Each structure stands twice: as C-alpha cells, then as structure tokens.
Amino acid sequence: MSVRICVLGSGSRGNSTWLRTEKTRLLVDAGFGRKAAAARLSVADERLDGCDAILVSHEHQDHISGLRSLALRLKVPIYISAATRDAIRWDPRITAFEAFTAGETFTIGDVEIHPFSVPHDAADPVAFTFEAEGIRVGVVTDLGYIPEVVKQRVRGCHCLVFESNHDLDMLKVGPYPWFVKQRVMSRHGHLSNYATAAFLGEDYDGAAQVLVLAHLSETNNHPEIVRLSATEALTRRAAGAFEFDIRRDVGPQGQANLRAKGYRSELYLAGQDVPTPLFQF
Template identity: 65%
Template sequence: MSVRLCILGSGSKGNCTLLATEKTRLLIDAGLNRKETYTRLAAVGERADGFDALVISHEHTDHVSGLRLLALDLKIPVYISSATRDALPSDRKIRAFEHFAPGVKFTIGDVEITPFSIPHDAVDPVAFTFQTQGIKIGLVTDLGYIPEVVKQHVRGCHCLVFESNHDLEMLKVGPYPWYVKQRVMSRQGHLSNNATAGFLTEDYDGVAQVLVLAHLSETNNHPEIARLTAEQALVQRTRGHQPELHLASQTTPTPIFRF
C-alpha cells in the first residue's frame, strides 16, 4: 500500500496539491505557475511528468492561474464542473476538459473522487474526498461555514486537509478594506481559526492520522496562532486519538504524507 499526499502550496497566492498512488498521479488545483509547480515537485522528490489528470475545485485565480499551461505541458485532462468551466477566463480554457457533478463520484485510475458543494463566493465550488487502497483523504478549503454535508463527507478520513484561514481579531484590525473583511467573514468566505476549532471539538470524528491546517492568510493569521487554536480544540475531545498536526504553507511544500 502506497498513497502519497503533498500540499505544494496553500493560500491566497496559489494552491496546488499532489495525490499519488503506485498507479495514479493527480494534481488538485493549479494556482501556482508551471515553473513553480515543477520546482516544488522536485523539492519533495517527485517527477514533473507522468500525471494522469488535473482536478479543479473552483475558478478563483489562486486555484486556476496555472491551469492552461500545466495541462498543455503535461498533456493531461482537466476534471472540472461544467459551471466552473464556463466561469473560467478564455485564456485558461483548453479542449481536454472532463466534467464532474457535485455529489457524484468519479474515478481516475485507482482513485475514487467525491466532489461535494461548499459555501464560497464562486459559481460552483467543491471540496473533495479521495479514496484508494482503503485510505480516505479529505481536502476542504475555501468555505465560509461548515454545513452538515461537509461534516458527513469528511467522516472516516485518514488524512484531513482543512481550512484555518484567519484569526478574527487580526482580520478586523488588519489592512484589508472593510468590504473585503466582510467578504472573508461572510458565510461565503473563509473559515476562521475559531470556526475550525469548533469543528474539531464538536464534529471531527478523531479518525485522522494526519490533520493539515490549510489556506492560512499571510496577512490575517499567524501559523502559531492557528496551530495553538487547533491544538487546544483537539485536547478537549473525549473520543478518537490525537492526529499528527501540520500546517500548509504558501511558500514551501509540506512533507510528503504516506499512508
């Protein structure tokens, strides 16, 4: 059994994740440019070829800026919802689109993928779970609150990548214009550290071996605040075990997590 996961970059400047088995290699989102994606793959000992597909969560620039050049260079299809495809700028569209529907499972190689709708200010945003070889991985970022459907889908994950975008007080006193602050704090925005902590205390099932906090704001958060808030939430739990806690970064890849 060999399943590998690496968050190559996570944040408002670009998101990209590697998921690989012995038979299938995927990139989830393409928010880094082609050169930076290849540089980060090399940094963790992964080839910049031999991919099977690119999977896209939504059309925001930090998730699709490298889409066209990566897909053309790697000669791979892009899996995307029809509404998200239609929302892409023309310079990010290619011919090799494959379409999925939120809530409907699909398979690439030996990986079963479940996209599910999340509350965010995009046309058809989704998060994902990936299942292969008895391992389940959840990738959940870019959501303003945590509806029941999200809680249901992430149950049983052996690895959970979950948003912890901002510290609410840092956001309130930070440099963003008020309308941007309102957008981030809205039910179509991003999860605060406290919102994620509430999920970890009340709804997280305690199954995950690895928990990765992701999409941390470089302006309105601090890694140690996010880490401490999550750790305090986890120790309050009365069931499950303590996961190995990691933080995804905008500038450097995580270690490769192996399952």
C-alpha cells in the same frame, strides 16, 4: 502499495495538492505554474511528469493561476464542473475537459473521487474526498461555514486537509477594506480559526492520522495562533477520554503531535512558500 499526499502550497497566492497512488497521479487545483509546481514536487522527490489529470475546485485565481501552463505542458484532462468551466476564460488550445457534478462520484485510474458543494463565493465551488487502496483523503478549503455535508464527507479520512484561514481579531483591525473583510467573514467566505477549532472540538471524528490546516492568510493570521487554537480544541476533545501527548514545533512545518487511543495523529500547517512533507499511507 501506497497513497501519497503533498500540499504543494496553500494561501492567497496559490493552492495545489498532489495525490499519488501506485497507478495514478493527480494535481488538485493549479495555483502554481509548471516550473513552480515541478520545483515544489521535487522537494518531495516527486515528478510532475506522469500526472494523469488536474482537478479544479473553483475558478478563483489562487486555484487556477497556473492552469494554463500546466495544461499546455502536461496535456492531461482537466476535471471541472460545467459552471466553473464557464466562469474561466480559456486558451483555445486547451480542449481536454472532463465534467463532473457535485455529489456524484467518479474515478480516475484507481482513485474514486467524490466532489461535494461548499459555501463559497464562486460559480460552483467544491471540495473533494479521494479513496484508493483503502485510504481516504479529504481536501476541504474555501468555505464560509461548515455544513452537514462537509462534516459527513470528512469522516473516516486518513488524511484531512482543512481550512483555517483567518484570526477574526486580526482581520477586523487589519488593512483590508471593509467590504473585503465582510466578504471573508461571510457565510460564503473563509473559515476563521475559531470556526475550525469549533469543528475540531465538536464534530471532527479524530480518525485522521494526518491533519493539515491550510489556506492560512498571510495578512490576517499567524501560524502560532492556528497551532494553539487547533491544539487546544483537540486537547479539550480528548480530555477525559484519551491519553494524549502533544509536542510543538517539530519539523519544518511546526507540526504538533496528538497521540490518542493508541494511534498517533499529526497536525501540520500548510504554508504558502514551502510544501508539506510527503505523507504516505
């Protein structure tokens, strides 16, 4: 019995996460087409065939650009909120939809899924927690700030995928037009490294065995800045309460490892072009 999670890729050019139990296979968002998704899954020795459903968090292109090809090939239901469905122009051949409502739990196979609203500039954006076989997983990206519902929903996660989108200084002096910068920095934009570090240092419960920071901007962020910011926040949180051992640049994703209170938590960065390792619980 196991739960397996792999972030196939995360960033402005595409987002998708694979979650598998012994009985159920789910694709969370569809930012990569069928061939690209299958290729990324093969790196983790997983197969796209046999996928049971696709879940859509919101209608922005980096989360749905591969949805058409995936839906037509896999012929599986698309779980999506009514407002998000209405915001997308659909191929008429795609008809298998299952509606969900933010705040209401539903199940697919042996996985219990709880969508909850997040502040982002989309029709009805949500993040998700998943529970199966006693394992809890959170996938939380695309939000401008961290409301109380997010803090509550991610407590107790064994694996947490969480946004750390941009460095504020890089964004301010970067090439984006000012109106785009305002959108990214707004309360319905994306989380900065500073905001994510504040969460990790003040509100994060530290329960996750695996913490994956995701949706890093390729233009307005740098992996080393994200690692340093998150590691410093976690270290401050642990100081005086736990024994910890941090090692940097371990493995292809450059993860840092934090050992605290007898267990080991691994910090990974989800990249745009290479999937994370397949995390198994």
